[in-house]
Amino acid sequence: MNREKEGSFYGHGQRSRSRYYMLDIKYLRENPADVETRLASRAVSVDLRLFKSLDEKRRALLTEAESLKARKNAVSIEIGKLKKEGKDAGTIAVGLQEASDRIKSLDAEALTVQKALDDFLLYIPNLPHQSVPIGSDANANPVVRTWGEPKEFVYPPLEHTEIGERLGILDFERAGKLSGARFSLLKGAGALLERGLINFMLDLHTAKHGYTEVLPPFMVKSSAMVGTGQLPKFAEDLFKIEGWDHYLIPTAEVPVTNMHCDEILDEAALPLCYTAYTPCFRKEAGSYGKDVKGLIRNHQFNKVELVKFTTPETSYDELEKLLSNAEEVLRVLGLPYRVVSLCTGDMGFSAAKTYDIEVWLPGQGKYREISSCSNFEEFQARRANIRYRPKGGKPRFAHTLNGSGLACGRTLVAILENFQQEDGSVIVPEALRGYMGGLERIRRGA
RNA sequence: GGAGAGGUGGCCGAGCGGCUGAAGGCAGCUGCCUGCUAAGCAGUUGUAGGGGUAAAACUCUACCGGGGGUUCGAAUCCCCCCCUCUCCGCCA
Numbered sequence: 001m002n003r004e005k006e007g008s009f010y011g012h013g014q015r016s017r018s019r020y021y022m023l024d025i026k027y028l029r030e031n032p033a034d035v036e037t038r039l040a041s042r043a044v045s046v047d048l049r050l051f052k053s054l055d056e057k058r059r060a061l062l063t064e065a066e067s068l069k070a071r072k073n074a075v076s077i078e079i080g081k082l083k084k085e086g087k088d089a090g091t092i093a094v095g096l097q098e099a100s101d102r103i104k105s106l107d108a109e110a111l112t113v114q115k116a117l118d119d120f121l122l123y124i125p126n127l128p129h130q131s132v133p134i135g136s137d138a139n140a141n142p143v144v145r146t147w148g149e150p151k152e153f154v155y156p157p158l159e160h161t162e163i164g165e166r167l168g169i170l171d172f173e174r175a176g177k178l179s180g181a182r183f184s185l186l187k188g189a190g191a192l193l194e195r196g197l198i199n200f201m202l203d204l205h206t207a208k209h210g211y212t213e214v215l216p217p218f219m220v221k222s223s224a225m226v227g228t229g230q231l232p233k234f235a236e237d238l239f240k241i242e243g244w245d246h247y248l249i250p251t252a253e254v255p256v257t258n259m260h261c262d263e264i265l266d267e268a269a270l271p272l273c274y275t276a277y278t279p280c281f282r283k284e285a286g287s288y289g290k291d292v293k294g295l296i297r298n299h300q301f302n303k304v305e306l307v308k309f310t311t312p313e314t315s316y317d318e319l320e321k322l323l324s325n326a327e328e329v330l331r332v333l334g335l336p337y338r339v340v341s342l343c344t345g346d347m348g349f350s351a352a353k354t355y356d357i358e359v360w361l362p363g364q365g366k367y368r369e370i371s372s373c374s375n376f377e378e379f380q381a382r383r384a385n386i387r388y389r390p391k392g393g394k395p396r397f398a399h400t401l402n403g404s405g406l407a408c409g410r411t412l413v414a415i416l417e418n419f420q421q422e423d424g425s426v427i428v429p430e431a432l433r434g435y436m437g438g439l440e441r442i443r444r445g446a
Numbered sequence: 447g448g449a450g451a452g453g454u455g456g457c458c459g460a461g462c463g464g465c466u467g468a469a470g471g472c473a474g475c476u477g478c479c480u481g482c483u484a485a486g487c488a489g490u491u492g493u494a495g496g497g498g499u500a501a502a503a504c505u506c507u508a509c510c511g512g513g514g515g516u517u518c519g520a521a522u523c524c525c526c527c528c529c530u531c532u533c534c535g536c537c538a
Contacts, residue, residue, distance in 0.1 A: 062496055066507045073507090076519040080464040083518095096518050264456060389456070392475055395493080 025121070029055060038127045041134050041344040046124060054120065058113045065106035072099050122226070123233050126379040128344045129316075129353040135343030141356070142343075147327065148336030150360045155422055159363035160413040161294040163420050164190060167444050172293065181292060182284060182299045184409070189442045193415070193428070194302060196435030197408045198277050201304040201329055205405055209325045211275035211306060216255035218278055219246040224258040227384030229350035229376075239281045239299075248281035252305035253402045260309060261384040264395050270388060271310040271318055275405065278303065295409040296368065302408035308401045311388065312377070315399035316353075319375040323355050326371045326405040333429045335414045336360040338367055352377040355403075359410065363417040370410045373403025 028035050032048045039046055078092055133142055164170025169190025175183040186194050205211040222245050225231040230238060230250060239248040249255055256276050265272065280303050291297035306325060310318045323339065330337045342354040351374040358367035381387065381397040388398045419427040426442045433440060 059496065062507080066496065069508090070506055072518080077465070079518050083464080093518050100518085266456090389474090392491095395456090 025055070028121075035127065039124070041128060042125060042347065043136060043345050044125055047120075051117075051120060054113055054117045058110060058117060061106055061110040061113060065103055065110060068099055068103050068106070072096060072103070119232075122383075125349045126229075126352050126376065128347060129375070129377070132347065132353050133341060133343040136345035137343075138346050140343040141340040141346055144339040144341050144355065146336075146338040147331065148334070148360070150336050150362065151418060153362060157362035157417060158420060159294070160361075160416040163363075163416045163424070163426065164295075166424050167426065167442055169193070169442065170295070179299075182297060184295050184298055189436070189439065190412075192436050192439070193432070193442070194408055194412055196432050197411055198302060198304060199435050200432055201405060201408070202275060202277055204329060204332065205275040205304070205306060205325060209273075209275075209328070211273040211325075214252075214256055214259070214274045214276040216249075216252060216259070216276055216278065218249055218255075218281075220249055220255050220258065221245050222247065224254055224261070224384075227258045227261055228254050228380050229348075229383065230254065233349065236285050237283050239283060249278060250282045251280050251303065251402075251404075252276040252278040253307060256305065256307040257380055257386075257400050257402065258384050260386045260398075263386060265309060265386070265388040265398060267311065267388050267390055270398070271308050271314065274307045276305050276307070278305070295413050298409060301410075304405050304408065306373075306403050306405040309386065309388075310399045310401065311390075312396070312399050315375050315377065315401060318399075319353065319355075319373065319401050322401055322403050322405075323357070323373045326357055326373055326403050329406050329411070330357070330359060330370070330414075332431045333411070333415065335411075335418055337370070348372075348374065350374075350376050350379050352379065357406070359414045361414060361417050362420075368410065370414065371404035371406045373401070375399065375401045 028051065032051075036046065036048060075092055075096060082088070082092075133140060135141065161170065161172065165172070167189070169186060169188050171185045171187055175185035178185070202213055206213050219241060222231055225238065225247055230247075238250060241247065255278070256274050259274075260272070279300055281300050284297055284299060287297060295301070306322050308315075308318050308322060327337065327339065337357055337359045340356050340358060342351075342356060347354050354372055354374040356369050357371040357373070359370040360366075361368050377399050378397040380400045386398050386400065387395040389395050415429065415432075416426050419429065421427065421441075424444065428436060428439050428441060
């Protein structure tokens with residue numbers, strides 16, 4: 001078995017598919033100014049001159065090669081006919097070998113240009129939707145709504161690390177012995193709480209919100225990472241399996257979205273709604289010093305994800321629903337939160353529009369991200385070749401969306417901090433008690 | 447790890463050097479017919495990229511798992527790789 005072969009960034013699965021990018025190459029060709037200004041709002045500049053020269057070079061090479069091929073094909077058919085009639089074809093076959101050689105070199109050159117074009121285009125992020133606020137960083141993200149009242153504490157509320165360690169349910173010291181910084185180890189009621197949260201969230205999304213549960217692989221091929229946009233640009237954020245073309249998933253979005261790569265979906269089946277629990281693995285490169293302690297920013301954490309495949313017409317309605325489904329988790333648990341709309345400068349690479357849900361953390365005295373819900377429009381569908389067939393029509397790219405519903409570790413943090421009691425215990429939200437053997441309160445030694 | 451079988455269009459499934467983008471079937475679309483949620487008949491329907499057009503029409507190229515080779519010409523022959531299935535072994 002040869003697992004070591006590097007997957008091509010340009011081939012998905014077994015197919016070589018090199019002409020799907022962030023947007024229609026024709027659109028970029030015909031509306032460079034629009035692309036430029038919309039990307040500028042995300043503080044991304046593209047070298048359109050480079051694009052233009054590569055694009056033109058490629059087309060010139062194609063034209064020449066293809067006309068040679070056309071001539072060669074015509075002659076070949078003639079030869080076939082003559083041979084069938086028992087005649088000699090020697091005279092018209094003259095020079096064909098030379099033409100073939102010329103074609104070969106033109107094709108090779110075209111491929112080189114094509115790769116340069118791919119390299120250029122695969123690094124261009126999605127274009128923001130018109131409704132996305134313009135801004136350069138998180139400070140420009142408008143608050144869309146706020147839910148719940150942060151509880152007043154009569155004492156200075158503790159952070160989750162302290163609460164957890166005192167209760168003996170979080171053990172960062174031992175996690176460090178095993179795996180180093182940014183790993184965590186849950187014990188007793190802590191482990192049970194995490195497990196309960198996973199089950200609670202999955203049950204809510206399947207039974208109440210109608211999502212189909214998926215339990216996908218936690219490692220995927222590089223082509224899947226290209227499909228959702230993690231590669232090629234963000235390789236440094238991912239854990240790669242040595243000697244394999246596989247990566248540990250940074251989110252369930254990757255396997256679940258790529259589930260339908262190279263497929264043509266039935267329009268009547270849309271929207272497809274999936275929910276999946278997976279651990280997530282992230283290098284967190286460049287976040288040195290931030291949230292070093294605790295569960296907030298780990299190399300491995302659990303998350304329940306929501307993923308949708310929709311038509312272009314309905315994707316923004318579906319985004320609102322998905323967001324609301326994610327919020328519901330916090331509402332049922334009784335955790336105060338707010339929703340912000342990410343501005344152009346703060347959005348991820350693949351997203352056309354993103355809402356973040358931020359939960360209130362009394363220990364830190366601020367709202368912290370606990371979910372990110374995005375519409376990717378065609379961006380991922382183009383890369384992963386996910387289409388659907390409209391009634392009687394030609395296949396079109398589907399729209400993909402996803403959001404955390406929710407990050408389990410951070411939800412656990414929110415529960416510990418929001419429901420901590422002066423005596424050091426933590427009240428278990430009612431909705432979770434059924435998942436924890438009826439446990440109502442976590443006390444030391446539980 | 448060992449031994450076989452196989453990967454063809456939206457799906458099923460023929461083809462095994464030339465006029466095959468690919469028979470046949472299903473599904474879809476368009477007519478006709480039928481007074482009823484059906485059936486019949488006829489026609490039609492791949493994807494991508496060039497050129498062309500106001501848009502079409504039209505035209506060229508590529509694509510039968512991926513890559514390379516042989517040949518004037520390959521879905522068909524050769525080599526390498528990937529994947530799927532069956533049996534044996536091993537294992538959770």
